[in-house]
Amino acid sequence: MAEANETDIAIIGGGIAGVASAYHLALAGKRVTVLEKGAVGAQASGVNFGGLRTNGRAMAELSLSLRAREIWRKLKDLIGHDCETEFTGHVEICDREDHLAAVEKWAPEANAFGVGAEMLSGAAVARRFPWIGRRMLGGIYVATDGAANPRLVTPVFARAVRKLGVTIREQEPVTSVGYHNGRFEITTGKGAVIRSPILVNAAGAWGKRIAQHFGEDYPLDVMAPQMVVSEPFARQVTATVDYPVNGRFFYVRQISRGNLLFGRGPGRADLDTSRASYVPQNVFDASRIAIDILPMLKGRTFLRSWAGVEGKTPDSLPILGPSPVRDGLIHAFGFSGHGFQLGPATGAVVTDLILKGKTATDISGFSPRRFKTS
C-alpha cells in the first residue's frame, strides 16, 4: 500500500551531511524528512577516525572547513552534548624535503584564510611532542584542530533534529526517485511515497546512484579508509598526527579514555552490502609505522580493526551544489575520506542554497558541473 507524505524538503541519507542539513533547515522552520536505508550515522559518519582537522586540507575546502570549525566549537550548545569533542591540535610531520616544501608552501596560503597553522622545526617537533620516537625535518601544527567521537555525533544530531520536528525514517531505503508536476516523488523500500519540492542527495558513497535517477552520472568511486584501535593506556599522545609513508597517510590519535586509534588504508568496500572490510596487510604496515614513530606501542596490543564505506571523487573534493539538470535538487556527497569535519558546515551550506539560492561559503571547487555527467 502506497502511503503519501508531503514535506518541504526531503533528504536522502542520514549521515552527518544529511542530518546536519536537516538540523539547519529545521531551525529555519522548514518541514523536513530524512530517509535513511539503515540507521543514522551508521556508515562513514559513524565509523570514521573522528578527526576534525583544517590542517593539510585543499585550498578549495578551507572556506567550508573553517565554517565547520566554528560549528564544532559550539556543538554542545547546538545539540546538547559535546560528543567528546576536544581541540588538542593536529600536526603533520615531515621527514622528506619535498613534503616539507609542500607544507611550507601551503601554510601562508592557508593562513590567509585564518587557519592559524604554525611551521615547526625538527627540534620543535621533538620538543613539543616528545612521544614521537623519530626525528623529523619539521612539521606543521594547527592548535585549534581536534577530534570528536563519530559514533555519537550523528545519532546525537539526529536526536536534536527530531526534537525540532524533523521526521527521520530509518531502515527505509530509497528505491526510486522521480519528478512529476514540480515535485520529487521518492519511493522507499517500505512502499511509502514522499513528495517534496526540494530534494537533498546526501547519500554518501551511494550518492552516485541517487544522481543516476536524474540521468546524472558522476565519476564517484568507493574507497574504504581503515582503522586500528588499541587497548587503553595512560594518555601520552596529546595531538593528532599525520605522517605520510610511501604516498599514503598514517594518522593517529589517542582518545581521552586511553585507546589509541590509527588509520591507514585502503580496505575494501561493497556498496551493495554497505559493508567494508579491513585488509590485514594494511594493519601490518600501519603497525610497523606505529611502533616506529610511537615506541610506547612496542609492548602493547590492539583490539580491533575495521573499515568504512566512503565515496571518492577524482579530485578528492566533494560534489556539493545544485544539480545542473534538475531544479530543486541539491547534491552533497562524495567527501572522499575527509567529510566528517566538514559535515556540520555542509548542512549550513545546503540550507543557504535552499533558502537563499546562494551561500557566503566558497564552494566553487565543489561544483557538480566540474564533471561531465552524461
Place this chain on the structure above:
Amino acid sequence: MSLEKIVIIGSGPAGTRAAETLLRQGCRNITVISEAPASGGQIYRRQPQGFGRQADEIYGSEAEKATALHRSFDALAGSVDYRPNTLVWNIFDRKVFTNGPDGVEEIPFDRLVLTTGAMDRILPVPGWTFPGVFTLGGAQIALKHQACAIGRQVVFAGAGPLLYLVAWQYMKAGAHVVAVLDTSAFANKMAASLKLLALPRLMFRGLKFRRDLKAKGVALHEGVRLTRIDGDRSVTAINFTKSGVTQRLACDAVGLGFGLNPEMQIAELAGGRTRFDRTFRQWVLAHDGEGRVAEDVYVAGDGHAIGGADVAELTGERAAWAVLADLGLPVSAERQSVIRRALKRQAIFRQGIEQSFPLPAEWLVDTPDETILCRCENVTFGEVRAAITELEPNDVNRLKAFARPGMGRCQGRVCGHVLAELLAAETGRPLEEVGRLRGQAPVKPLHYKAAAGMAEAGIQQWLEQADKVLENG
C-alpha cells in the same frame, strides 16, 4: 587421496575426530591449529608437563574417553602439520591468520574445519567483578590443570550441568564446598526428566553428583535468585533469596556460570551464517545438517552449538565426512547414519538440559544501575540503560557503538549476550530482533610488534631512507 589443504582449528574432541577421520580416509595435507599447548580441548584438557596425576584422578568417569582421545591425537603426529600454542585471529581471502611461537603467519586453505569450542556464559550479579569470583569453567581449569582450588570456602552458583559437576569435582579433590546455589527450580528438572532419559547414563551421573554432594553435607539450594556478592578486596559472602527469604553465605570464592556460549567469531569471519535458537536462547551457526556453514567451511563441536563432549566427537567426524564427500572421496554411509542416530538422542537430551536449567535472564531488568555490565570497558548497567533510552539503538552493535560495552579485550564474548538480553527486555522486543555482536578481528588482542613483523618491505625502506635524509640534513 587428496592433497587439498585442509585447516582444522581446535584440537579438542571435535578437532581430533575430524583430523583423525580425514587422515584415515586419505587426506594428506592437513594442518591442525590450536591455541592450546596440548590436545584434548576443554573437557579433556591435559595437565602440564611434570604433573603426574592419573587420568581417572583428573577425568573421573570420563577417563577412558579422555585417554582414547589423547591417544587418537597423538597418533596423528607426524602425519599432520600440528601447530599448538597458535591463535587464529582472522580469516580473510581464504587465508587463516595466526599468531604463534614464530609470530604472525598467513596460511592459505582449500577447506576449513572450525572446532573452536565454547566459553562460560555469565550473568552479572552485583559484585561479580570482585577477585575471587571465577567462571565455573575457570574454576574447573584451576583444578584440572593446575591442581588448585579457587578458594578455601567455595560456593558454586548459577545454572547448568557444569554447576553440579564442578562442585562434585571440588568435593572429590577435598576442597570445602559451602553450597551449590542453583537458579533453576527442582520442578524444571522434573518436567525435563523424560527428555533427559534419552541418555540415561548422563542423567544418572547427574543424579549421583547431587547425591554425593548432599551426603557430604554440601547445601543444595534450588530455585534461588542471586542478589549480591559481597566483598572488600575479594569475595566475603554471597546473598540470595529463596521463596522470598534472603540468605547470606560466607565464602571466599564463587564459581559462577550459566551454561556455555559457542565461540563463533572465527566462523563468522569465515562467512558462516548464524541463527537464533529458541531452545538454547542463544545464537548458533546455521549449518546444513552436516556441518557446512559457508563455502568450503565446516563446523563441529561446542563452537557451532552447545552439545557437550560426545556431540563434539560425533560432529567432528560428521564434518570430516562432509569434507570427504565434497572432495569426491568415498564416505561411509553407515558411519554417517550411526552418527545421525546418536545425535538425535543427544539432541533430545540437550533439550532436557536447557529445560532443566533455563537462563534467568528476567533478572537483568532489576540489576542495579551501578553494577558493571562490561568489565573490560568498565561500563555499568546504568550507562547502558541511559544509552538505550536516550539514543534508541535498534540493535546491540549500535548499543555497543553508543556506550562501549563489548568494545574491550574480550570483544564482547562475556557481555554480548547480556547486552542483548538487556536491550530486548528494556525495549520489550524479542531477543532475536536485537541481534548479536558481530565477530570482529582480531578475535583476541594482538601485539603491534607481532603484526609489524608482516609489514611489506617498502615500509622498512621508507623508514631507512628517512634516517638517511635526517643524517644528511
